[in-house]
Ligand SMILES: [Ca+2]
């Protein structure tokens with residue numbers, strides 16, 4: 282083999298290898314900068330072994346009404362979330378302040394939720410708390426990290442100040458990410474819970490049977506993170522309240538099991554004019570009971586509710602059970618367009 286050929290091969294090889302060499306050198310250098318960890322100010326982070334601690338430029342001036350958060354993947358299945366601080370929160374109390382705390386959860390497992398401590402009378406709390414979640418690989422692309430800032434109230438319902446929703450698919454889990462996120466108004470599609478009940482209608486006897494079976498993932502209504510649910514079943518005839526029944530109260534649960542049956546007399550001639558309203562309530566000893574969510578069935582209903590109702594009518598005498606997603610009470614009330622019992626004077630213009 283001629284000498285010039287060997288030299289050509291060697292030079293070509295060197296040119297090809299050069300980018301790899303630069304890459305290796307760069308990687309080695311960046312690993313020699315552990316000081317970046319300290320700036321994040323979360324000592325537990327230093328336990329991470331696989332994470333590359335490179336983070337994008339972090340703005341020092343926070344945008345108004347925002348939450349500073351930190352995400353970090355400890356292992357492929359463990360996500361660490363740091364709730365650092367919030368600035369310029371909305372004042373929820375009469376004194377012009379709030380008593381903020383943050384609830385953190387993943388939508389893939391709403392039962393596992395963490396809470397920070399409550400910070401009294403401040404709009405700029407510094408939380409500096411971190412929480413670890415287990416995230417099965419299959420759920421990473423589907424799951425969203427939710428951080429909700431609430432205002433604590435000793436004797437009343439806690440009000441939501443705002444929330445940050447971070448789809449995990451949009452997060453670079455290979456790096457420590459520290460960022461300011463704008464607090465959005467809580468989304469309208471807040472998850473209120475689901476309820477399972479069965480319907481049965483016997484046209485010959487005019488008996489409508491509603492069996493309330495169970496509910497799950499109900500919204501937390503009490504400060505201890507649970508609710509005391511019970512279910513009301515209302516019958517509406519020609520847009521006026523007609524009959525009502527209710528279940529017993531199940532204390533301190535978000536997944537109550539009722540298995541309570543109610544039978545109503547609804548003549549076949551009236552079944553087209555009836556709406557069945559199912560509402561889940563939170564019982565409170567001290568304050569007024571509060572509705573968690575509602576839905577209604579009948580010929581005027583839509584979607585899943587209409588399907589359940591028409592299945593019941595087309596399968597007389599057969600009980601049909603189905604799960605339904607609860608809707609906001611005011612939305613359902615508006616759709617029902619109930620006529621008031623009282624005759625109020627018309628507004629004069
Ligand atoms: Ca408060």
Ligand SMILES: [Ca+2]
Nearest residue numbers: 503509564565
């Ligand atoms: Ca309660």
